[in-house]
Amino acid sequence: MSRSGSSYSTPRLCVVGHPNRGKSSIVSTLTENDSVRISPASGTTRRADRFEFSLDGRVLLTLIDTPGFQRARQVQAWLEREPVSPGARPDRVRAFLAEPGHAERFPDEVALLRPIMEGAGILYVVDGAQAPSPMDEAEMEILRWTGQPRLAVINPMAPQSQTESWQRTLGQFFQWVRVFNPLTATLPARQALLRAMGELTPEWSAPIKGLIQGLAARDQQRLTNVSDALAAYWAEQLLERQAVQVPGAIGRQRAEGQLRRALDERETDFFRHLREAWGHRTSELERDSGWELDADQLMNTETWYLWGLKQRDLLWVSGSAGAATGLAVDAGLGGASLLTGAISGGVIGSVGGWLASRELPGKRLGWLPLARQKQVMGPVKHPNFPLVVMARALTFTRQLWLKPHAERSAVVLRSEAGTWPREEQVQLLGWAKRLQQGRWQAKHQDALVRWVEHQLRVSLDEAFSREEKTSWV
Ligand SMILES: Nc1nc2c(ncn2[C@@H]2O[C@H](COP(=O)(O)OP(=O)(O)OP(=O)(O)O)[C@@H](O)[C@H]2O)c(=O)[nH]1
Ligand SMILES: [Mg+2]
Structure with a gap:
């Protein structure tokens, strides 16, 4: 030697x-x-x-x-x-x-x-x-x-x-x-550099080839795993419920706070899980918006554009997906303030009526009498919610995936998803409805996982080909 x-x-x-x-x-x-x-x-x-x-x-x-x-x-x-x-x-x-x-x-x-x-x-x-x-x-x-x-x-x-x-x-x-x-280097740029390394000396040719192929196989496996995890995460968010024993407005407030926290924590946990799996120990997730569940925010037309969902789309999508109609309040709710109604979804079940009238749903609904002591919040049925949960998760998954390990800044969750065609939005809302009505089967889960995998594949390929055209040829 x-x-x-x-x-x-x-x-x-x-x-x-x-x-x-x-x-x-x-x-x-x-x-x-x-x-x-x-x-x-x-x-x-x-x-x-x-x-x-x-x-x-x-x-x-x-x-x-x-x-x-x-x-x-x-x-x-x-x-x-x-x-x-x-x-x-x-x-x-x-x-x-x-x-x-x-x-x-x-x-x-x-x-x-x-x-x-x-x-x-x-x-x-x-x-x-x-x-x-x-x-x-x-x-x-x-x-x-x-x-x-x-x-x-x-x-x-x-x-x-x-x-x-x-x-x-x-x-x-x-x-x-x-x-x-x-x-900025993503996988294709790294592979191109590795190819040059493999040609430096004949002894490195085979090991570097193995490394380049290993990276591609690892990425494919990563896509399979993360799609599965992301679909499960989405389903859990849509089924999240929080109950408290405290009666009245205080109880409602408490349940609402718990619901928000549970949703936040699950999102943070999912992000952290990816971060650890992909070796990004230092990057945090910075959110510039919450779940848009406040009645105030729901009435603010700007938030309808968050994620690119136009008011018209939301109306159409929710109608097509057969979102709950009428102004019935969720059975689990003893009494509903405007806010709890918005969160439980019953009040805005008919997005059509609500958006068309441009009225606070609470105005027409009035203040319902307290029926039970136990206050249950969730699952969130606002028609925007399944789309927002999915869009956010896909966005940070993609950002973290594409993030080189030398780039240490936080992953900032910006309003950039929601470019799905209507049929896709309808599809998601359809799954959301099945899930919340307890009509969820393995075949739906499989279809959802495949859908997530497709979304990620397309957005990663887009990023890869953009980079191929710019930074390393
Ligand atoms: N804008 C820009 N900044 C870069 C790039 N590469 C590295 N940096 C930044 O340049 C600074 C130095 O990067 P290092 O990787 O620590 O450089 P180094 O050559 O190891 O430095 P020493 O260990 O001090 O010799 C850091 O702030 C990096 O974030 C790049 O391609 N573009
Ligand atoms: Mg150095």
Whole structure:
């Protein structure tokens, strides 16, 4: 076995470059690990750190995050101090590492060159927004001296692009040059970069091919699993009920509060479950709106447009789905204020009547006498609710799925879904009605899961092809 990187069947690359060029970001995204330290401050990574990427318990790629070069020109000067034939250059780099005092004088260079000379390949990162400088040239020359397999990545850190001039420069020092943005890269971009890695040395070709296929298979499995979980989550939200023993308005208020909390918690739990399953330990879910269950909000036409559902659509959809008609109050409700009525759904069962009259439902309904002590809230029957629950869940699932691990900001739930055609909305409302009426069967569950899977597949494919057209070709 040679001492070179090609002796390792699991590809192992050292990620190197100038400080603050997104080296750790690339490590984080490629290894799907959001514990890799990233910050706007230069010099964040102080020592070489290994990060492994595994699938099904097998390590398929090892990346070594390193500090940036600090004194590249001095190192280059040392290397070139005496005449060295091209074949002897790697030994000269080893001599640099062995030289007493260099670990103290050049700590960053020693930290990044040591794993390379122990056999790792090189992934050199440059900022595509800044033109190449003589300092970069010294770094590239040192890396060429190591004789290890080398790939360069242009990270487009700002819109102004120096990509072409980088391509020309890097092409002289590296076997492959690729553009890769660790803050936006989704699966196809990662696979494209991995393909280039697989061509650096023949020994890596088969393992990298396996890794690329493994990622595709993992994504397919992920789609199956998450569709199942999402459908179950939706059904649970639609069946959520909360009861309290306290009579009167206080009881109603309490039950209503419990219902809201239960809905919020289940949404948060579902998000957290995905987050943990997909290795995003730090990203939170930021919601910019609640469940739109308040009577006030229901009367505010703006909320009808939340998720793109127009008032007309809502009316039509709810009519077609055969939403409850009449103004009957849910049997479980002892008494109904305007608010509890809105939540229980009975009051707005006839969306037609309500929207058409543009009146507060409570005005016509009046204040019902208290019939029972026990107050039950839910399930929520407002016709918007099944659509909103589904749209929100699909939205954050998609956002989290597409989120590279170097991108640490919160997932912000914005009003962006609801582009479903009417037939699809009717379909969802039809399922909601079956569920709430206890007419739910396995075949409905299967159909719902397939529907969710289709929605996710289409939106992910859209995002993938958008990226293919922009950031990495
Ligand atoms: N806009 C933009 N910012 C980026 C990109 N890549 C990385 N960054 C940001 O640049 C900063 C530095 O990123 P790091 O990944 O910590 O860079 P590094 O090269 O590891 O830095 P050191 O460890 O200090 O050498 C962070 O704030 C990143 O979020 C990019 O493609 N675009
Ligand atoms: Mg770093």
